[in-house]
Amino acid sequence: MRTASCRGLVLLLAALLAGCGFHMRGAITLPEGVRSVYVAAPDLLSPFAIELRRALERNGASVAGSAAAADAVIRVRNDRTGRRVLSVSSRNTPQEYELFYTIDYTIDRDGAEVMRLQRHELTRSFTFDQSRLLAKDREEDVLREAMARDLADLVLRRLASL
Numbered sequence: 056m057r058t059a060s061c062r063g064l065v066l067l068l069a070a071l072l073a074g075c076g077f078h079m080r081g082a083i084t085l086p087e088g089v090r091s092v093y094v095a096a097p098d099l100l101s102p103f104a105i106e107l108r109r110a111l112e113r114n115g116a117s118v119a120g121s122a123a124a125a126d127a128v129i130r131v132r133n134d135r136t137g138r139r140v141l142s143v144s145s146r147n148t149p150q151e152y153e154l155f156y157t158i159d160y161t162i163d164r165d166g167a168e169v170m171r172l173q174r175h176e177l178t179r180s181f182t183f184d185q186s187r188l189l190a191k192d193r194e195e196d197v198l199r200e201a202m203a204r205d206l207a208d209l210v211l212r213r214l215a216s217l
Contacts, residue, residue, distance in 0.1 A: 083114045083208075083215045089164070091117045092214070093125035101134045102203035103158055110207040126164065127217075129210060132172065133159035136199055141180055153180045154195060156202040162214060169217055175209050177202045 092111050096104040107129065108118050119125035135158075141151040155178045162170035179198045183191055 083211050085114060085116055085211075085215055086217050089116065089126045089214070089217075091119040091125045091127075093119040093122045093128045094131065095122065095128060096131035096134060098134060102136070102200055103134050103156070103206055104131065106200075106203045106207035107131075107210060110204075110211050114211060122163075127214065128163040129214070130161045130163065131158060132161065133157060133174075136202075138195070148185065149183050151180060151182050152195075153178055154198050154202065156199065156206060158206055158210070160210060162217070164217065170213065173213065175206055177205055 094104060094107055094111075096107075098104060111118055122128045136154070136156045138152045138154050140149045141153045142149075144150050155176060157174065157176040159172055159174045161168055161172050179202060181191070181194055181198060
């Protein structure tokens with residue numbers, strides 16, 4: 056009796072999970088004819104530029120060495136990150152920061168701009184504690200890398216929508 060009820064519970068949970076719209080995160084399908092992409096960025100070693108190249112390779116595209124050799128060109132016009140103070144303590148020391156990551160980009164294909172200037176900005180807030188300075192610096196780096204990864208995925212989805 057117990058085994059039958061466990062099986063029934065497992066089947067019910069599987070049906071609920073399938074019915075809620077859950078899908079595994081899969082690869083983004085790039086448009087036909089886009090197999091190599093050139094990334095033109097002011098700083099090719101910024102977290103966003105690195106994550107964009109990784110995302111392109113993860114999704115089956117190769118990163119071209121020049122714009123002439125590419126099927127599409129992603130031109131990053133602005134790649135900026137920073138932090139702002141959100142709240143301060145009674146002693147006027149920061150207690151909470153907001154990280155931001157802003158990118159502006161266009162996409163060219165066959166020598167013509169197919170996507171006009173787009174701007175994406177992501178923000179994350181985190182608490183700050185002076186007594187845990189090294190840990191909080193690492194937390195800030197991890198958040199910045201996660202935002203760069205999310206922005207790269209956004210740009211790839213826009214490229215896939217062409």
